[in-house]
Amino acid sequence: MYYISIRKEDWHRSLEKLLLTCDIFVPVKDDYSLDYEPFRLDEAEHISYNNPKPATPLKNFFLPVRENVTAGVDGRKPRIIIGAPNCDIEALMLLDEIYLDETFTDPYYRQRRNNTTLISFDCFGTNDHCHCLSYGVRPYSVEHADLALAADGDDICLRVITARGEEFAALLSPSRKLTDTNSVSFIEQKHQSVEASLAAKNKGLPDYHDTGQLVQKAGNGVWVKYAYKCVSCGACTTICPTCSCFLLIDKPDFEKVKQMDACQYPGFERVAGGDDALFELPHRFRNRYMCKYVWKPQKFKHMACTGCGRCIEACIGKINKNELFMELT
Amino acid sequence: MKVDVEDIKKIKFFEKFTEQQLETVASISSVKEFMVKEIIFEQYDELTDVFILLQGSMSLGISLPKDKRIHLGTIEEGQLFSWSAIFPPYISTAWVMAITPAKVIAIDARKLNAEIDKDCDFGFKTMSKIAQTISHRLSDTRFQLMNQLNL
C-alpha cells in the first residue's frame, strides 16, 4: 500500500480522459441529497469529497433492482465508482460471499465486479446515525477497495491498495508517489478525529457479536413495541448495503427477470397453500434482525451489517434499531 | 381357554415384567377368539376385561345416530385395547370389531386392579404401558383431527 498525490484539476482531467473507455460515477451534493452522478468535467466542482455518504448504497451498482438474467452476459463498459464509504465497501464482501460462491456463481454479478474499479472516500465527517466503528468497520478503507481518496484543498491524495488500484494509478498524470509520511499526516489526524466522534456518538452501543446475542435472547415485547410503527414499506431492506433478497420472475420463452425483494414485505414467505411463516408483523420485523445479527454470522464470514445507519435515516416510521439495541443492553 | 406363561412372555407389553409377574398375568387371563365382523364391545358398554390382540386386526371407532359407525383406527397385533376396564366408570369410549379372524388375551380387569394395588412394581409397569398406549392414541387422534381440518 502506498500513497500518490495529484492536483485536483489534473485528477479531473484524467477522469475526463478515462470517460472514453469507462463509465465513471462520482458523489455529488445538491440541495436535496448527496448521491452518485455520472462524472462530467464541467460539473466537477460539485463533487462532494470525503463527506459521508451517498444515499444509494454501493450494492445497487452490482445488484440492480431488476435485470434479465437469461439474456446473456454481454460485454459491458468498464466502470469506475468513486466515493463509496468504507461501510459500503465492507458490505460488498458479504455480497461477494453470496454471489461469487463457487458452486453457483452469479455471472452478472461477477462481470460487474470484474469490470469495476472501486475508489472509496475516507470519511472526514459523520452522519447522524453512522456507527461503523461500533462494528469494527473503520471510516476509511485499507483493504477491499482498489484505492481510497482523501482530498486536501487543491490536492487529491490516493491510497493505492490493490493491483487494480496500481493499474489505475498509473493512468493518472501528472501524479507523484508520496514517500514522506508527513505529507499524509493530515489524513491520520482526520481519521482520529472521526473515530473519536463516532466513539462518542455511539457510546454504549453493543458490537456486532454482542448485538446478535441480545437479539437472540430478546423477548417478544421489544419486537411488538418497535414494530408498532412499521408499515412494511421495505425501505430499510432496499437501502441496506447488505440486504439482497430477490424474486425470479418468469417471462415468455423461459426468460427470467431477477427483481429485488424484501423480507419486510408481507407475503415474503407465503407458500402456494396460503401458509405464511412471517405473517405476523412483529415476527416479520424480528426476522430481519435475526437474519442480520444471528443467522448470517453463522453462515458467512463477513458481516451482514456494517453500521452505515441508512436504515434509521430511511425509515418512515422513524424506527431506530440502535435505540432498540440499547434498550436490550 | 387357559393362557401359557410362554405366550405372555412373547407380548411386547410385558417385556419388563418379572417371571413371577408374568405368571400372575397368565393366571388371571384367558384366550378368546373372534370371527370377522364380530363386535368385541360397543361404545358405552361396561367393560370387564382388558384385551391384548395376539393375532388378526381389529377396527376401533365411534357410533353415530342411525347405527352409523365411524372407523377411527386399526388395532394391530401386540396392541392393548379396552383399557377403560380398569378405570372407573369402566365404560368403553369406542366400539371394537374384528376385521379379520382374531385371537386376543383377555385379562380379568377386576383381578388385574387387585394385583396393581398389591404389587407396586407390577402396578407401575402396567400403568406405564397403558399410559403409553393412551398417549399414542391421543397423539394420533390429534394428528388425524389436524389433517381433517387441513391445518
Place this chain on the structure above:
Amino acid sequence: MTNNTNIYKPLRAKLVDVIEESPLIKTFVLIPEREFVFSTGQFIELSVDGVGEAPFTPSSSPLVSDKLEVTVMKTGYVTKIMHELKPGAVMGIRGPYGRGYPVKSFEGKEVLILGGGCGLAPIRSLLFTLEHMKDKLEKVILCYGSKSPTDCIYKPLFSRLNSIDKFEAYRTVDRTEEGWDGPVGVATALLDKIKVKIENSVAVVCGPPIMMKFGTIRILEMGYRDDQIYLSMEKNMSCGLGKCGHCMMGEFFVCKDGPVFTYKEIKHNPEIWK
C-alpha cells in the same frame, strides 16, 4: 446441472405424459433436452413458460437420466396452470439443487421410511435407489398414510414393494371409504406394528409439516437418536441457489444446506414445523 455458465437459465423438457394420481395430484413425465442427472432427495425448479416456477423433488429413479417424473399437487397459481398442461407442452427445469439423502451411509442398515400425503413423491425416488442397492441393505420398511384411499398416490407401489425381498410396505388412511378394507388411522400408528433394530437403522420422514412433526416425535420415542432421523424440509424454495433468501430456516438455506437435514441439525430451531 442445467447450465454451467448461467445458473438462472432453465433446461427445456418436453411433457410426454400426464398421469392422474388423485383428484388433486398429477405426475408429469418429462424428457429433458439433454441428459439430466440428480441425486436422491435433490429438487428441481419446474417452470411453466412465462408463468412461474415451483420446487419439486422428482419422483422418478435417480438412475434414469433421459426421463424425469415430477408429481405435482394442485395448490396455488403455478400448479393450477401446470395441471392444465397437455402432453407436447415444453416446460423448464433448473437444478438439481440441494443436499439429498446420504444413501451410501445407509449401507448395512435397516431403513424405516415414514411418509404422508404428497411426501410419497420423493419417497418413491428414494425407494428406487434403495431397491437398486438392496443387497447392501438389511431391510426397508415403508409406513405411509394418506387422508383417504382416494388421496393415496402410486397405488400399485405397495403390492410391488411387498414382493421385493427385504422390503415391507404398510399403508393406512385417516378416513375410510367404501371398498377400503385396510388399516384406518394415521401413519404414526403403523409404527407400533413394525419390527426394526433401531441401533442399526435410519429413519426417513417425508410429508406435510404436521406429519413430520408427529412422526419425528414418535420416532424419537421409539429410541432413534436425532442424528439417525432424516427430514426433507420443504420450505418456499425459490432460486435454489442459496441467494434469494426466501427459504432461510434459521441460519440454513433449505435449498442449499438441505432440503434433507438430520433432526440433530435443525432441532434447535423453533420454526422448523411452520
